[in-house]
Amino acid sequence: MSTVELTGIGLLTTQTAEFGDLPNAAVLIDGDRIAWVGPAGSVPDADEQVDLGGRCVLPGFVDSHAHLVFAGDRSEEFAARMAGVPYSAGGIRTTVEATRAAGDEALTTRVAALTKEMRASGITTYEIKSGYGLTVHDEARSLQVAAQFTSETTFLGAHVVAPEYARTPADYVDLVCGDMLAACAPYARWIDVFCERGAFDADAARSVLLAGGRAGLGARVHANQLGPGRGVQLACEMGAASADHCTHLSAADIDALASSDTVATLLPGAEFSTRANYPDARRLLDAGVSVALATDCNPGTSYTTSMPFCIALAVREMGMTPNEAVHAATVGGAAALRRNDIGSITPGARADLVALDAPNPIHLAYRPGVPLVSAVWKDGLRVH
Ligand SMILES: [Zn+2]
Numbered sequence: 001m002s003t004v005e006l007t008g009i010g011l012l013t014t015q016t017a018e019f020g021d022l023p024n025a026a027v028l029i030d031g032d033r034i035a036w037v038g039p040a041g042s043v044p045d046a047d048e049q050v051d052l053g054g055r056c057v058l059p060g061f062v063d064s065h066a067h068l069v070f071a072g073d074r075s076e077e078f079a080a081r082m083a084g085v086p087y088s089a090g091g092i093r094t095t096v097e098a099t100r101a102a103g104d105e106a107l108t109t110r111v112a113a114l115t116k117e118m119r120a121s122g123i124t125t126y127e128i129k130s131g132y133g134l135t136v137h138d139e140a141r142s143l144q145v146a147a148q149f150t151s152e153t154t155f156l157g158a159h160v161v162a163p164e165y166a167r168t169p170a171d172y173v174d175l176v177c178g179d180m181l182a183a184c185a186p187y188a189r190w191i192d193v194f195c196e197r198g199a200f201d202a203d204a205a206r207s208v209l210l211a212g213g214r215a216g217l218g219a220r221v222h223a224n225q226l227g228p229g230r231g232v233q234l235a236c237e238m239g240a241a242s243a244d245h246c247t248h249l250s251a252a253d254i255d256a257l258a259s260s261d262t263v264a265t266l267l268p269g270a271e272f273s274t275r276a277n278y279p280d281a282r283r284l285l286d287a288g289v290s291v292a293l294a295t296d297c298n299p300g301t302s303y304t305t306s307m308p309f310c311i312a313l314a315v316r317e318m319g320m321t322p323n324e325a326v327h328a329a330t331v332g333g334a335a336a337l338r339r340n341d342i343g344s345i346t347p348g349a350r351a352d353l354v355a356l357d358a359p360n361p362i363h364l365a366y367r368p369g370v371p372l373v374s375a376v377w378k379d380g381l382r383v384h
Contacts, residue, residue: 060124060352062333072098131156282319
């Protein structure tokens with residue numbers, strides 16, 4: 001394995017308690033792992049040297065919530081919403097129609113294009129959900145496409161009730177828990193359910209998560225996005241890795257999150273794109289809840305692949321400090337995927353790093369909309 005020394009780092013934000021923020025630092029990469037972290041003057045010899053010219057370096061972002069397997073375009077729906085038409089969960093069906101009609105190659109090409117965008121925004125690990133097929137065949141092929149790009153694949157057959165089952169939603173839940181799960185589980189690590197009015201109630205959601213658990217899949221929940229509900233407490237009760245959205249929370253929801261291992265994953269791109277009120281991240285952090293930030297990249301309600309944009313929103317609109325937002329986009333995302341080999345810069349971790357054209361990561365929020373990501377390494381390889 002060859003070694004690469006990243007030197008000339010003006011500020012290294014490791015996101016670890018051990019190293020913290022190191023000025024004038026260097027990182028030694030050995031193969032796909034970080035081998036050494038410390039002051040620039042004492043870095044061990046390496047086969048290759050890369051001088052970063054004083055740029056700051058932080059861990060690659062971990063996007064724990066994205067819906068990348070889809071076809072079609074919903075920009076007109078976005079324009080209508082901005083003109084005052086309210087959002088409901090039903091908009092998903094538009095994308096379902098287009099996705100079913102698309103070939104595998106078209107779906108794969110789209111995911112590849114979005115992957116390129118994500119890399120450019122500094123994302124080095126991302127989760128991909130199915131959920132726009134809603135038939136056994138289309139959900140399974142969506143996950144086969146996703147699995148070509150990431151090991152963090154999530155079966156979301158319970159996104160909304162498939163249109164064919166509009167009059168018999170209980171039969172659709174049986175399908176999701178039966179044949180659909182059996183066809184999808186080989187390609188999935190996680191199972192997710194949209195627990196919301198207009199999608200699935202808490203009892204149906206529990207059945208889906210239990211069936212997924214029996215098939216060896218870890219639980220995640222779309223919870224409390226559009227209104228108050230039982231999703232967050234269900235996620236905590238079921239030991240889900242993450243409760244995602246958390247826009248409408250009661251005091252009991254926050255208590256449940258604070259006393260569980262379930263991460264609250266906040267998706268401010270969705271509030272931005274639906275012109276909704278943002279979740280109160282400050283309240284969650286002050287209660288001791290683990291918080292992640294993710295893009296929720298999807299064609300209906302958050303068509304962004306930019307983690308820096310989400311960080312800027314989290315700081316401006318959700319009461320997070322810039323450091324808290326960066327932590328949530330790295331360590332937080334890793335926790336939401338129950339991973340400890342990503343999200344921080346420490347010996348033994350995967351060599352996933354981002355260099356910014358900036359003296360520190362505060363600039364991600366301070367200079368919103370500016371493409372500051374200058375270089376990205378994933379598993380020790382320069383990918384942007
Ligand atoms: Zn989502």
